[in-house]
Amino acid sequence: MPATATTIDVSHLSKSFGPVDAVSDLSFVVEPGSVTGFLGPNGAGKTTTLRMLLGLVNPSSGLATFGGVGYRDLPSPLETVGTALEASSFHPGRTARNHLKVYTTATGIDPGRIDRVLKQVGIDAYADRRVGGYSLGMRQRLGLAFALLGDPRVLVLDEPINGLDPEGIRWIRGFLRELAAEGRTVLVSSHLLSEVQQSVDRAIIITRGRLVYDGTLSGLEFTARVVVDAPDRAALHSALLAAGARVDVSEGGLVVKELDGAAIGAIAHRAGVPLSLLAEQQEGLESAFLELTGTEPEPAPGVHRHGAHAAPAEGDAS
Ligand SMILES: Nc1ncnc2c1ncn2[C@@H]1O[C@H](COP(=O)(O)OP(=O)(O)O)[C@@H](O)[C@H]1O
Ligand SMILES: [Mg+2]
Known part of the structure; x- marks a missing residue:
């Protein structure tokens, strides 16, 4: 794997579904070693962006790559980029172990990884139970196990916290941090800032398909x-x-x-x-988030950039 494939590069990405501009001229870079939150209210265009990044939706224009290489052109995708997409469905009649085995068999990934990742996400005790009986939280954990199967350096996770109970939320926050501390690139989407604010180092916030903030959370808090x-x-x-x-x-x-x-x-x-x-004020961060994403009148608000990860100012929104 080329070293640069550990960076996520989204460049002037747009996607229209008929009259709906789901994503408009979106650009950002995600670097290894930290957790980046990809935030915005429901319908903001997060899933569409991640699906373009993973080669599941064709962009209307622009590029989404891993260090310049499109997902479909990665030589061993599961070992480069781990993905857990929203509402991933698992065959209800299959066990967690069998579900993962399909992929190790198809890709040649060491089947020994299966027990390893099931343990890592805390569902090893249920490995041989049928997924149909899993709670939403357990299915989310299985989705993460799948993402980790190839021991990838990049993780792209769409709303992985949705449906987790408080213990699960606490667990995943620490887990995301650990993955980043191992030097991985972690991009995690959420429609709730409060869900991720304790685990992300940096926030990319979009609303109506457009970038409205790219920077540190403390930079965002500045408006509190x-x-x-x-x-x-x-x-x-x-x-x-x-x-x-x-x-x-x-x-x-x-x-x-x-x-x-x-x-x-x-x-x-x-x-x-x-x-x-x-x-x-306790709700300062949340209200800054709502102010950025919720009630802004047209035209779309300008881009605010703060903090160490700030991209060059040229090409700012509008
Ligand atoms: N396949 C599709 N066909 C038509 N419209 C779509 C499709 N996928 C998403 N959209 C629309 O694109 C916008 C962004 O959706 P989505 O990317 O799912 O947002 P988010 O994940 O942030 O909630 C929404 O208005 C949604 O209705
Ligand atoms: Mg979504």
């Missing part, structure tokens, strides 16, 4: 609200305004947007104003 107060609220208010902050006065304190707690603390410190309250 922080409630801050001081015994001398007037002094704090003027210090924040003087620093160029957007401030709303509420009963519970001053509500500051577009600055994080550290920045506000520093402003107060420089102004010599002791604080009595500094609270980053």
Whole structure:
């Protein structure tokens, strides 16, 4: 496998289904060694993008490759890219073990991998039970076992957290992190930021087929609200305004947007104003996500890029 096949390259990718522009001029790069969240509300175009990446849907224009090589041209795809697509169906009459055996037989992957991956995803005790009796969470785990079968360096997972119980969610968060820590490229889609926010290093957010954010989660959090107060609220208010902050006065304190707690603390410190309250609002990240994806009026919002993974600014949305 060429070393570059560990990078996911999406370049000016578009897909229309008749009048529906499912994906529009989408570009991003996903590098090894971290978990990248591919986020957006239902219908945003996530599955369509991933299906184009995996050669299951033909793009209307643009390219989706692994380091320049299309999925269909990969010499040993299962050993290069592991995939778990949404609503993957397994023959209900087959056991988990037999399901995986079909693939090891077809591809020449070491059948010893079967027990290994079933154990890795925690369903080894059910390996010889028929999949028809599996819960949704167990089927999700079997989907992951399939993705891992060829010990691939790249994982493309479409909504793998959907349907997991709280224990399963906790498990998969750690699991995704481990895979990235092993140097793998992990791209994981979700329609819920809250589902993945503890496991992703970087977020690519789309809505209506268009990129609206590409960067770190902390960069996104920047748009969250922080409630801050001081015994001398007037002094704090003027210090924040003087620093160029957007401030709303509420009963519970001053509500500051577009600055994080550290920045506000520093402003107060420089102004010599002791604080009595500094609270980053819990739903800040989620509301930033909703603001980016949910209620924006047309035309589509511009692209916001923050953080270490930011791509070059040219070719920004609009
Ligand atoms: N095969 C298809 N034929 C027609 N429209 C489709 C097809 N697949 C997806 N779409 C439409 O494309 C848009 C994006 O869908 P999808 O990629 O499934 O979004 P997501 O995975 O983010 O929920 C939606 O409007 C959906 O209805
Ligand atoms: Mg989808």
